[in-house]
Amino acid sequence: MTPSQLLGVLIISTLSTPLIGLLGRRIRRDRLLVSAFAISILSCSLILSVLSLFSLIHEDVMLAAFNDNPLPERPNLRADLLSIYMAAVFLGICLLILLSSAKFIDRNRVATYFSLILGMITSMIGVLFSEDFFTLFIFWEAMCICSYTFTSFNKERGEAVEAGYKYLIMSGAGAVTILFALSFLYGLTGTLNFRYLSESLSQAEENFVVHIAILMLLVGFGLQAGVVPFHTWLPDALCAAPSEISAFF
Structure with missing residues (x-):
């Protein structure tokens, strides 16, 4: 291949x-x-x-x-x-x-x-x-941008616009959290490649910053994916978006 x-x-x-x-x-x-x-x-x-x-x-x-x-x-x-x-x-x-x-x-x-x-x-x-995390983050945020737009696709409805703004704010907070976590990991290891990052982190298990970075990644992706308890935006988005798009969410 x-x-x-x-x-x-x-x-x-x-x-x-x-x-x-x-x-x-x-x-x-x-x-x-x-x-x-x-x-x-x-x-x-x-x-x-x-x-x-x-x-x-x-x-x-x-x-x-x-x-x-x-x-x-x-x-x-x-x-x-x-x-x-x-x-x-x-x-x-x-x-x-x-x-x-x-x-x-x-x-x-x-x-x-x-x-x-x-x-x-x-x-x-x-x-x-x-x-690597850099490539993943770029594609992930591009996906989220499309999701914002789909949430408020029926812009003539006020609840759709409100749901889109709520999703944008929550997901934006998640993106900032992920960026901070990746900056910590890159500062510690000098790489965001999954293979090299795994090797480097195995030697830095006792570093408190590693645990903070992992927790921030979980919170950041949880906010953007609507995982409990960060799912407050999801019900509004599912109701506001076209029914076909709800399958993507």
């Missing part, structure tokens, strides 16, 4: 997201054509991920990385059997969501809807393929 195959799932969705926006501006009323384009893009990503999964199994290769020997401070993407499998399952579920929601979206907003969905899917796949 080559790095180009590894990145293909990401690249297809990433490059197609702005194309959907442009297509929607040109043919704003043709909801079927815009929907078909988005669904075909997602289908290509799903097919590529399934082929990559069988390629890894057939070649008896446990992982594929964009850079097989990354420097400790260099961001990297890496996929193994588990992450490819999870990506394939996730893409399959997303394809079903797109197929079911295509006919219910307002014609004037269909391009925005599908652009946001592809952006969110790309970000989620990036999270699965990340090999």
Whole structure:
């Protein structure tokens, strides 16, 4: 499995997201054509991920990385059997969501809807393929930005705007907490790569700052993911967002 195959799932969705926006501006009323384009893009990503999964199994290769020997401070993407499998399952579920929601979206907003969905899917796949906290944080925050927008997608409703602001504030607090935690870890170890970070932290178990950083990571991701007891924004977001988007949450 080559790095180009590894990145293909990401690249297809990433490059197609702005194309959907442009297509929607040109043919704003043709909801079927815009929907078909988005669904075909997602289908290509799903097919590529399934082929990559069988390629890894057939070649008896446990992982594929964009850079097989990354420097400790260099961001990297890496996929193994588990992450490819999870990506394939996730893409399959997303394809079903797109197929079911295509006919219910307002014609004037269909391009925005599908652009946001592809952006969110790309970000989620990036999270699965990340090999370091820096890359994971970038994709995670991109996913959250799409989530904010989806929460207040029905902006003509006051409760949707309120839920979007509440989600933005809570998730922003989580992002700041995660950044502080990552700065502590990087200051202690000089790396955010999972492999090198694990080796460094195993030698610094007694350092009190390590425990503080781990606790801050749990709180930060808990705030953004709506994990109890940081879930106060989630009920409002689920009610305000389009029903199809609730499946993503």
